[in-house]
Amino acid sequence: MDSWDDLRYFQAVAETGSLTGARKRLGVNHSTVFRRIKGLEEKLGVRLFERWDARYQLTGAGELLMVRVEQVAEAIDDVDRMILGGDQTLEGKVRITCPDGFAYYQLPPLLAEFRALYPGIEIELLADSDDLNLSRMEADIALRATNNPPEHLVGRKLMTMPWQLYGSERFAHGQSGVYTAKTLSGMPVIGPERALLRLKPMQWLEKHCSAVSIVARANTLMGMAALVKAGLGVALLPDDVADGLPPLGSLDREFQSDLWLLTHRDLRSNARVKACSQFLTERLMR
Amino acid sequence: MDSWDDLRYFQAVAETGSLTGARKRLGVNHSTVFRRIKGLEEKLGVRLFERWDARYQLTGAGELLMVRVEQVAEAIDDVDRMILGGDQTLEGKVRITCPDGFAYYQLPPLLAEFRALYPGIEIELLADSDDLNLSRMEADIALRATNNPPEHLVGRKLMTMPWQLYGSERFAHGQSGVYTAKTLSGMPVIGPERALLRLKPMQWLEKHCSAVSIVARANTLMGMAALVKAGLGVALLPDDVADGLPPLGSLDREFQSDLWLLTHRDLRSNARVKACSQFLTERLMR
DNA sequence: CGCTCTTTTTGCATTTTTGCAAATATCGTT
DNA sequence: AACGATATTTGCAAAAATGCAAAAAGAGCG
Incomplete structure (x- = not known):
């Protein structure tokens, strides 16, 4: 494909269904449209349109x-609605990536509110279990649970979870509400699948609680939470995936993740x- | 973005890191490259390259x-490696979409074999739980479990699963190896989450086995199979996701899915x- | 049928893009 | 310091794309 623009003409004709429609949309002469379509069909050696x-x-x-x-x-x-020297319109898409717990529970009500404020902004929400593609930054705004965000992104810490x-409750241990590796031993525990072993709390669990009886494992925190809700056992989870479920208690060893809202430096002027990141920041910091 | 071709120049410069590199790749004069990059930066109002x-x-x-x-x-x-009047080369990508069970178990060994036969063909394998986007046909080859494939696609039935x-085995019911809605009542059953209710066997399960104790649910057949393997209970599953696990038995009501291999009519000459669809057809029909 | 709209097609003038050559600048290497 | 490679920039000529006008053909419609 030596001319990407040919595809632009093809699309215009296909969507409007006529040369004149395409002509209007593209703002060029109809013979130009005709010649490019003809040329494209010749280059590809395939008939693309039926003239009826x-x-x-x-x-x-x-x-x-x-x-x-x-x-x-x-x-x-996506190229268009980006940088471009700081797009000042409030119409178009904004793409957000976040841990799946937020995608399911915390964000939807906030986004509903946000849409009421900015009806022209279309939100694309990407639940993202792996934070690998952060450097690529394929979203406009990222919510990430990390303790040291990459330096090419800018943002701020919203909360510690x-x-x-x-x-x-039937698993409750009664006493102080503080659990140790030992007290876990008697309980049915829901553990992490391999994909979750990169998380520190999960590493701790695997290391210090080898004697514990694991009744089930999941490869996402949401999956673990779902198993908890199904009553299969207890699990160590960050608050965001708990969806209002009251915690049984805390551990003697304290774990926490920092939640950051991050954007690319060159998107700040958009x-x-x-609008979206300020709104989310404000509402999530409460 | 009124000129898609500008992006082609941008990409060439970005990837080669120099005007001369881009010049060679694009087969044009260096001043052309220079002028287009300069023009793009002016149009966008942003500096895209640092000249060091x-x-x-x-x-x-x-x-x-x-x-x-x-x-x-x-x-x-993707446009390039398509139709184009029937691409006769055996170099390039082929994109396959299939139910997740096939993506994990049945296909990988076959594809390894296929790659040995055709080293130039790169396989892209998309596990696809929902068969909604069949009409869009974003893959070149689709393996689909359906009893009536859409008519705009061509292909053949490979097997009935x-x-x-x-x-x-500890859940085995002893007797005939044939289970009914009644005999299931005493057993811990793994059920479907909402997303799976479009499948007939799952609808049957929900309707006739309301008394059954569901111990867990999953939103994919693979997830259900994983729970089965973890020993949580029994589940009604098609053979492909069982991964060699021996079945406990069959039901008095018989369920089956037809597996089809489908391609787009205009891709048959590719x-x-x-090569890929013939190979898969031949091997999967054994 | 006559009218209108759209496609199809072709010359030709005009505009735009590109190629070419040349001159200068910058940087790294020898 | 000299050299080679690359970027930068500019004028001009050549080439390509586009606009314009016009004319023929087919379809839809009153």
Whole structure:
């Protein structure tokens, strides 16, 4: 594909269904549109449109191409609604990535509120269990549980989330509400699957509680929380995935994660990103 | 973004790190590259490159843009390695979508074999629990468990997969190996989460076995199978997610899914797609 | 049928882009 | 210091793309 622009013409014709429609959208002469479509079909050696009733109708091959071109167009839209010297309009998308607990519980009500304030801003919410692609920064705003955020991103610490022991009350240990590696031994514990072993509290659990009976394991904190709710046992979890469930108690060893709201340095001047991150910061710091 | 081609120049410079590198890759004059980059920076009003040591180094804004442009480029690559009048080379990608059980168990060994036969073909494997986006057909080849495939796709039925009861032997019911809604009542059953209720066997389970004690639920068949393996209970599953686990027995009511291999009509002439789908068809029909 | 709208197609003028050559600057290496 | 490689910049000519006008053809509609 030596000319990406050809696809732009193709898309315009496919979506408007006529040369004149495309002509208007692209703001060029209709013969230009005609020549580029013709050229593209010749280059590809495939008929992309069926000319019926003076309308441009996609052929099978055309539809196949259109699927890809839509993906291209969406990626281009992403380019558009970015930097561009600080887009000051309050219309368009903002993409947020966050731990899955926040995607399910904490954020939705806040985002509903936010949309009422800024009806023009469309929110794309990406639940993200792995924080690997932080350096790529494919979202505009990232909520991340980390104790030292990468330096190429800017943001602030919103809260520290304690890890506590969750589970049905029938597992309660009675006494002080403080649990140790020993007291856990008698209880059915929900443990981490390999993917979660990068988390410090989980490492501690595996190391100091080898004698504990693990009744189930999950590869996400949400999964662990779901098992807790199903009454299978107790688990060590950060507050955000608990969804209002009261904690059984805390551990003698204290764990906590810092929650950061991060954006890319060059997105700070973008009005949508600014509005959204300020709103979230303000509401989550309460 | 009125010129998609500008991004092509941007990408070439960013990846080669110099004007001359980009010049060579694009096969154009260096001043053309220079002028387009300069024009793009002016249009965006942002500096995209830092000129140090006679090298083009991306600025922060440039890196942000590059993330998006990479997505654009990948989408364009997808356009390239498509139809194009039946690509006869055996080099490039083929994208397969399939139920997650196949992605984890059945396909990997077959694909290893396939890669040995066609080292130039790169396989992209998409585990796909929802078969909604079939009409979009974002993959080249789809393996789908359905009893009536959409007519705009062509393909063939590879096998019929029975649904059987799986679980640890200690749950075995002894007698005939045939289970009914009644005999299930005494056993710990792993049920479907809402997302799985579109499957007929799961609807049957919910309807006729309301008295059954559900000990856990999952939103994917793989998740259910994982719970079965963990010994939590028994579940009704298609063979593909069982991963060699022997079935406990079958039900009095018989369930089965047909597995289809589907491709788009206009991809049949593509050599890679043909090679891959023929290979998979042949091996999976045994 | 006559009217309008759109596609299709072709010349030609105009505009834009590109290639080319040349001159200068910068940097690293020898 | 000299050299080579690359970036930067500019004028001009060549090439390519586009706009414009016009004309033929088909379809829809009253």
